[in-house]
Structure formats: C-alpha cells, structure tokens
C-alpha cells in the first residue's frame with residue numbers, strides 16, 4: 245500500500261469545520277483519515293509513508309466541472325472538424341484536455357458530447373486523469389445541433405438503439421439536444437425545439453430503461469418548457485431565449501425548482517464581459533430569478549468550445565459572487581454540491597475517510613481569495629499525486 249500523509253495550514257473538508265492545521269492520509273486511491281494534525285492516530289504517525297508539508301496552503305476537495313467537451317479542442321465548428329479527423333487525433337485532443345483539467349485542479353468532469361465511437365471511456369486509463377462522467381454521443385435530429393457527432397435519431401427504434409449503444413459504451417448520462425445551438429448553423433435554431441414531445445418522452449423513457457439521467461441542451465424557452473415537461477434531470481445553458489429577445493417563464497422556473505431539475509448555466513471565465521446576444525446583466529437577472537425560486541444551479545464552463553480552455557474553470561468561479569454567493573459557498577458549489585448534484589457524492593466531493601483521494605492544495609486561503617483556486621500546487625486524482633508545471637516539488641515539500 246502507498247501511504248501519503250499531507251499536512252496543510254488548513255483543510256476545507258466540505259463536510260465540517262475547517263481543520264487548522266489539518267492532516268489527510270491517503271492510502272492508495274482512497275482517503276484513509278482526515279483531521280486536526282495533532283490528532284493523527286499513532287497507526288498513521290508511525291507508518292512508512294511519504295510525508296508532504298504544505299505550511300502555507302489549503303487542502304480541499306478536487307474541483308468538479310459539470311459541463312465540458314473533452315474532444316472539441318477549441319475548434320469553431322467541432323462536429324464538422326471532428327468528422328474530418330482521425331480517431332487518433334481525437335484521442336490526442338482528449339488526452340491533452342484531461343491533462344489540462346488535472347493540472348488545473350479539476351478532478352471530475354461531466355463530458356456532455358463526444359463524437360461517434362470515441363469517448364473517454366473507450367480510451368482506457370488516461371494516465372490518472374480526472375474522473376469522467378460521460379454522455380458519449382448526444383441525441384439530435386438530422387441536420388440539427390451537433391449532428392456531426394453521429395447521434396441522429398428519428399423513429400422510436402432509433403432512439404432505443406442509440407441510448408442502448410451509449411449505455412453499453414459506458415454512458416453515465418444521456419445528452420439530448422432539445423434545441424439547436426449557436427455553433428452548428430444549418431437547420432439548427434437555438435430558439436426552437438428540435439424534437440416532438442413524443443420523441444423527447446421516448447428519449448427520457450429509453451434512458452430510464454438503463455437507469456441513466458438525462459441532460460438537456462436547451463436555449464430557447466419553448467425547448468426548456470418541453471424538456472421540463474419530459475422530465476429531464478438537468479438543463480444545460482437554459483438561456484430563456486426567443487428569436488428576438490428573452491422570455492423567462494416564471495411558471496416553468498417554479499416547475500424546475502419543484503422537480504429538483506439541475507440547471508448548469510455554462511458560465512465561463514469571460515461571462516461578465518459578454519455583451520452580444522447574451523449580456524451578463526440579463527443572464528445574471530435570469531439566474532437570480534431561478535435562485536430565488538429555489539432552483540439548484542451547478543457550475544460548468546462548456547470548456548472545449550472556442551475561447552473556453554479547459555484550464556480556466558477556476559477563473560469562472562469568482563463570477564458566481566455576482567449572484568450573491570460567498571467564496572465559501574462557491575467552493576461548496578464546485579465540490580460537495582456538484583458531487584451531490586451529479587450523484588457521485590458517495591465517491592468524491594468531500595474529504596472524508598473512504599472517499600476517493602481527489603483533492604487539491606492551493607496557496608493561501610481560498611475562502612478569502614477565490615483566485616487561489618487558479619494556481620493549485622498539488623493535485624491528487626484517486627491518490628495519484630501531480631505537481632502542476634507552474635510549481636516545483638521543492639516549494640511544496642518540507
């Protein structure tokens with residue numbers, strides 16, 4: 245067994261008071277013990293272990309980005325570009341994405357759309373990268389949003405077949421493009437539903453057969469309403485758009501809250517500067533209305549799309565202060581709450597004995613400066629320790 249004993253100035257466990265100073269013991273891929281340093285049990289104190297001292301750092305659970313695209317690589321027309329590339333090239337893009345995410349302290353991602361036959365789960369062990377919850381191939385219509393990824397369905401039998409194939413491929417979620425999007429052009433309108441009510445109901449029913457939750461890409465209000473009616477589990481983007489403006493439906497907002505549907509508004513590091521079709525002032529107001537109604541929001545960046553690199557998740561988090569969250573609230577939102585929302589809190593999201601050893605160390609105290617989250621000095625993914633390239637081992641060890 246490989247034992248690491250890490251002592252830090254403070255530990256935010258995500259499920260109790262701050263431990264200062266605190267110690268965490270990692271045994272192989274799991275957390276074996278966490279507590280105040282002075283209480284380290286003799287069993288561990290005397291163990292032959294690698295000891296790491298971080299006297300000026302804070303340890304906390306690894307970050308969770310609930311909406312990424314590992315295979316997109318920042319290309320402006322990802323589905324088109326992916327069709328023209330090779331399987332090896334896509335695999336290389338995914339590996340690079342996972343390395344960037346890991347070195348930025350993101351230890352779990354939900355990958356919401358991958359091309360035909362290629363996704364993280366089919367590529368085997370990715371050098372101890374982040375945990376990947378994958379939606380594999382998203383369902384869409386002919387000529388619709390991300391149709392180039394290979395998930396075009398029309399008849400009930402097509403729907404059942406693709407959902408079953410995704411489940412067999414290791415899907416953790418089923419992704420459905422309820423409306424069109426902005427990156428794909430053609431027949432895809434972000435303001436309009438792509439499927440009929442009956443098709444969408446069939447998709448949700450097919451996912452349930454395999455015990456899988458459904459994530460719905462939905463911009464326009466008509467699509468959001470349709471997705472909520474069909475009983476999806478998460479709404480991605482949820483921008484309440486219409487062809488000529490916005491149309492936030494308070495009745496539907498109430499239903500989203502009542503049904504405990506997650507909303508992942510895909511806020512990236514540039515969201516505050518957005519001035520075009522979706523200015524931040526409008527977005528902020530929509531999000532406040534949803535929060536006031538009790539809707540559960542979950543952070544995610546849509547990284548992999550243009551201008552949204554995988555390593556800037558932590559840069560997006562301070563923007564949540566505009567919605568009234570404190571720094572401590574935001575850390576919870578990006579760790580323990582995200583794990584609960586994604587149904588993996590039995591695995592990760594808190595520093596608790598028995599959970600996966602997914603943690604980061606950041607300089608200083610992120611509860612007083614969220615900027616600290618952008619520069620992790622140590623990242624553990626299931627017990628594998630990484631020292632991101634902008635730091636050296638010397639300055640993280642005693």
Ligand SMILES: [Zn+2]
Nearest residue numbers: 311313356546
């Ligand atoms: Zn996306």
